[in-house]
Amino acid sequence: MAKLDITRPEIILFLNEAYEKEKRTRSYWVSKHTAQIQCAATLDREPTNYYEEDVIKHTMIEGMATITRDHKVASRNRRKVPIRDVKKIPGIESLRHEHSIIDLGVGNAEEDPRLARPDTDLSLDPVMRPVDPKAKKIFLKPKPHFGREKYLHVRARILPENRYYLPECVNWDHGWRLCDTKMLGKAEYGRDWVLQKTLRNRVGMTRDPDHYKPPALVTYTKCTE
Template sequence: MPLIDFTDPAVIKFLVENYDRTARLRMKWNAFYGSKLQEAATLSRPEKGYTTYDVFKETMRGGMPAIRRDHITAGRNRKCIPLRDGAHIPAVADMKKGHSIVEVGLGDSEEDPRLARPDTDLSIDPLMRVIDPEQREMIYKELPFYGRKVYLKSRSKIPPEKKYYFSECSAWDYGWRLKDSYFSKNQPSYGRVWRLYRDVRNRSGPHPDPAHYNSAEIPNVNKCPK
């Protein structure tokens, strides 16, 4: 949009007329409603001289009866004997029964003596499995055929579930216990399967992950147990 040429006499005449019209409208409005505006701006009630402190004081005074009532009720409740809903409250020792690493089937107490503990032992479960003595000896043997790099290289060839009892980081979510998946149990005995190529080229296209791949959902009002 081009800019207005304020030097044009026609534009100057148009602006002057609009300014005059706006001024006349303002004067007309003040003539009609000036008295009402003056009446609304004038304090008609007697001034009591209240301050901010007086307002806060009256607000606090109004809440004092409720504070006095609650104090009496709290003093009466403090003298009452608390009721116990149950004679026994489950703790960590009760949660370990039936849920230990040995009972779940993730470890063996003969291979790892640290797992042979009573239910009263509340110490933390071990994170790593027992290291093979032959691999551990690689660290203490001479270079270049042994040492720290050779030890770490040999450990990297072992699946994570063979080194740890549980998945310790989010990077292990993909590939953890891969042999228990559907694809490993139904893999062909001979040859290779180009699964992605086959799914893309087929008539129905690639399919989503199976239902057992999804995370467990917490029951709520929308998902009632059947």
């Protein structure tokens, strides 16, 4: 809502009338309720001389009946057998049940003995799969042909799903265990070495396919016969 321009004469007249109306309304209300205002402002009731302890004691006495009633109801409910929908209530020993790496089917206890743990063991599952012993021996050989850089180069050539049990970063979500899918095929718009395949073809160079030709346009011709 735009603000009023109080410098305009019509706005000044409107505000003056509004203020006068508000003043008359307030004066009428005060004159109408003068007796009630005076009664509320004057302390004419008898003093009781109550202390804070008396008020607290009165509240506690009134609540004793409720405490006694609730105690009887609670004692009767404690003797009842609780109604349960399951035979066993899962506890701490069931946290890893059907949620471990072996249950998910991405690991094997024979290949990695670290996974052979009871369900009561709540330690974290290993993140990385066991390293090939041949790759570990790269650290023990001298440089420059072996060492840390050679080890990282060898490990980089292994697929991430063969190094880790689960994706550890976001860019692994694209293509994670892609070899498991049955929808593998040639990319529709991928690179195609047409010239190389044509030159190395066993039958030699061939003509362009029919769909390479320009479309035939239908035109009207004048009949000469």
